[in-house]
Amino acid sequence: MADIADRSPHIGAMETWELPERKSFTARWWRIARDNPVGAIAFVIVVAFVFLGLFGASFAPSDPTGLNAAEKYLSPGSGHIFGTTKFGQDVLSRTLAGARIDLKFGAIVLILGFLPGTALGVISGYTGRWIDYAIQRSAEAWTAFPQLFLLLTFIAAFGPGLKTVELVVAIGALFGGSRLFRAVALVEKHKEYIAAARSTGASEWRILYRHVLPNIMPYILIGLSGVFAAAVLIESALSFLGLGVSPGEPSWGADLNTGVQTGGDKYPWLVIFPGAAISLVVLAFNLLGDTLRDVLDPRLRGSTGPRK
Amino acid sequence: MMRYTLRRLSFLPIIVFAVSILVFCLLRVLPTEDIADVLGGQNASQQQKEQIREEFGLKRPIFPVSAVGSAPFIELHRHSQYGDWLLDAVRGDFGKTYTSGKSVREEFQRGFPASFEIVSLSLAFSVIFGVTFGVISAMYRNRLIDYVVRIFAVLGTSIPEFFLLSLLIIIPSYFWRYSMPVGGYVPVYEDPWTNLRLFVPAALVIGIGGSSSLMRLVRTTMLEVLRSDYVRTASAKGLPQHTVIITHALKNAGTPIATAVGTAFIAVFGGSVIAEKILSIHGVGLFFFFSTQSRDLPVIQFLAVYTAAVVVVINLLVDLSYAWIDPRVKYS
């Protein structure tokens, strides 16, 4: 009867059953964005960060490393929305320009550390035996130590400066990535499609490349966000301690440090804006990572966030 | 279990030994600059530089064993930098700092109480806060409190500790002209009020800020556990909820929580450098930081070994706690 059909759409649907339309790529992602508004916002912030990192300096209203004695220590107001520093530099400009260092640092750690780490982890998990053992034990040993202490030790040996820091953090990312991907690889290893591929005579390398890798992609994306979050935190922590960037270069951590030292109680904007920038960007990466995890593999939900 | 503990403890010296060799290599073998170059640099004659090297003990070979080109292919040295260091170290003498010439151990002991206080207080707050809110969040899943806690947790991993601590100092000063007693570490038995005034707010900030991982983990584990059979049985038996939670659920969730607490400790321990710097507390963390800046090798040497020891002991404690929490875990 008509009203039953109205109230029970299933009945009607069963009669005119058709394949659900496969939505287009953008439509799917749009749907994901709508379902995860927080993640979507995070994504926007991350994109903004990358954009600023690449082009930020050109958007700055004034030169972030210039000098302007007449405009020292202005509190936020017209002309300088975020106020000015001891040298009369516009805090907004410095904040925008500060993205660059972190982007670069994150990129280096990613390329030199995390990506090789994923490869290492996949090889480790896939191959097994003594390679696996060696790599995993080393990773455990390295990650057992507080990262900051490791950094300090290396800095004591090789001197301060971003290069040393990049090396140490990249090694950390290498080991971190390798552990993550080993787990993933182990899971994938036993999946059916691999057995299937093997049965068709595919070589191990081909299996790795054509089959395992695409399935690992999501985890790379998730790991990426974690790496950047950690990179921004570490770079700003070190610059805060004075062991990172060279003095004067715009960096959120260094600016925060200068702000605190030159009297954060008198000029709080020098502290608040750099700190907020760091927090916002790290937050965005973390949320993005969480959202990706939810979307791509709900099984991973609830696991601990990036190591501090 | 005793034997397990002892066996694990016996690894401690080996690990520490390995770390000390690695650090020695890192600090002395690799860098090309020499303290004599740096100190005596300008206009110092070769002879004066050699004298400086002699003073700092750098003229000895680095390791007790070194390779030589011809038979017997190895050479043993009675005095070597590492050999002498090791022999002294096992007796508790870790040499003198380059900066002040004082005994490394003394300087460490001077700074240790302050560090110990900040780390243990922070960890305590972290655990209390993390476990409590993790449990609450799990119990009231998807209600408002849960969302608030989860937001809090994400914020905690994102907002850097140094920012929070800086705000902790700045905000009271800016608004209420209240300044923390920074710079003066006073032991708690001497002046409890000043001591607590300095440490408690900072430990709260660090502890709560760092509790996110723990909170999330507790929440996840509790969620799993709360749905399990034995918990439902306990509830069905009519046990009061808090007994259910504490006696049954937490204990079963204990193992991953213990691991997370161990991780939290390492995190707080590592973060002590930043905390001490901002608060001007002269503890071990700041000692490490200054020594890094001055490339004070004996100190770094010692602190690396100390860190390794701490890491191993913490890991051991965490493993042992498994046995205590979960009777099914047995160590032979």
Next chain:
Amino acid sequence: MGDNELGLRYWQSQRLTRRRLLGTAAAGAAGVAAISLVGCKSTSKSTSTPSGATQPAGKVLDGTQDGPGKPGGTLRVRQSSPLPSMKPFGPSILALAQGLFLGFTVFDHMWYVPTDTGVTQLFLATKLEQPDPLTIIATLGDAVFHDKKPVNGRKVTAKDVAASYKRFREEIPFGFDWTHNVMDDIVAVDDHTVKITQKFPWAWVFTSSNAGSPIFSSILPEEILHDDTLLPKDAIGSGAWVLAGHDNGANIQLKKFTNFRDKSRPLLDAVDFRLITDDVAGLAAFKAGEVDSFGFNSKTDADDTKSALKDKIVVSSDLQRDYMCLMLKFEPPFTDERVRHAFNLLIDRDEALQLLVEGSGLKSGPLPPAHKKYTLPDDDKDLQEYWRHDIAEAKKLLDAASFDYNTEIELKHSVRPGDAQLSQVLKAQLAKGGVKVKLVPEDLVKWFSQSLGQSNFHMTAFQHLPYEDPDLPLRFFLSSEGERKNFMQYKDAKVDAAVLAAAQELDETARIEKVKQAQKVIIQQWAPMLNIYSEIGYGARYNYVKGAITGRGSLGLFNQTTWLDKA
């Protein structure tokens, strides 16, 4: 007096600030060795007149201004870092810190020359004669050493004096200083007479940069000069203060030497040093009344503290003798005088003063402004040109010299906050002229020993130590010869001639003219060290601390006339 203390925390460069540098006679020691200074900070401080008003800056006080003074009392001073040892000499630059501290307290000297008058004040020496420009004969008065083993309070003789000077000469890590370059020999003619001979006449011989150095002219008992077991632990001298105790170089205690050659000095019974490494903690301790004096890092700190403590303290200010400079290595592109001139035109000294010290300071010519007797008058044409800031003109000069705008030039500096900030400002100012600068921060000791010391730089910016007379500031421009070294590796015959002429002019009036002339030549030749400014330093002491000597260079650091007006 007493107030700020500087700490040499070697390599703890960040802890060293301007306020903390004290002049050392270390020849050629460019503004580096921060020294554990004990006792009065020479730089700031004037005590208040009885009505409570602050002395105008620069007023000179000789310790008698508050009346006869009461003996007794203990002065408490902040010590910002421990002394690594009590040995006043050694091959490393660290020894300078000890030498300086002990030189002002435990050891006595034959004479001392205060910066303001330039007139030699006799200490142990009762008569000084210069029969010819190369010879100095000093007649010593009676004095005894501190009563400690193995010296046991015996008399001070000329042999002790001669042996001490020679020992310092052996141990100084620097090649360029008076004892190495100018002094020929020093002998004890008899128990009470010392004869010094020089290789050539040197007008500045008596000053604290030369034979009257608070470090190198310290008198030690002969028998302990080579005692390496005793020296690091205990300092035995004949000065006004006895080293009564210390805790591994921290919390040093000095007691009045009752058998000091001047029975009316010192007035205080003791001086106690409290180790407070952190600046903020130090200020807090001062505010809490735990130390009696303090040197501020900035005018703002001074103002804040004054408004907090009001009449309980007296804040004073004084033009410092230390000064900021930009040093260029004498190699392309800086061999072209037009480039040097252009760089000078690009430096905006007024802006630097505004940004770095809130305007609280004075621009510097080749000679820092604190040496008032010797500096060029403000309206001097050459000095005007030196201080001119003209970006357009600079660009024209650079273009004419075919300056390569595309290469980045390295500017090395130490990580001391003062040096680092100065470098940032200079980089930005040079950038306005199209010059690309790359900042290279370095460890303090590494910067000093290697980059500066071995002339391993293209440009470097730093703060000079507060030299007490024009000798050292001018000597930086002298070309290298023999053991003498020029950091910029600069060589100019005209500059050499002008500076040497001044240094060898024994008549003071004529010498003043020659020093002025030397400055003019330095400017005209655009010598590659461009001096920027000297700042005004602020300090404070509680109003019961009286009798300080201020404005007279480091003379006040001997702390012999301070007394406490406490019930």
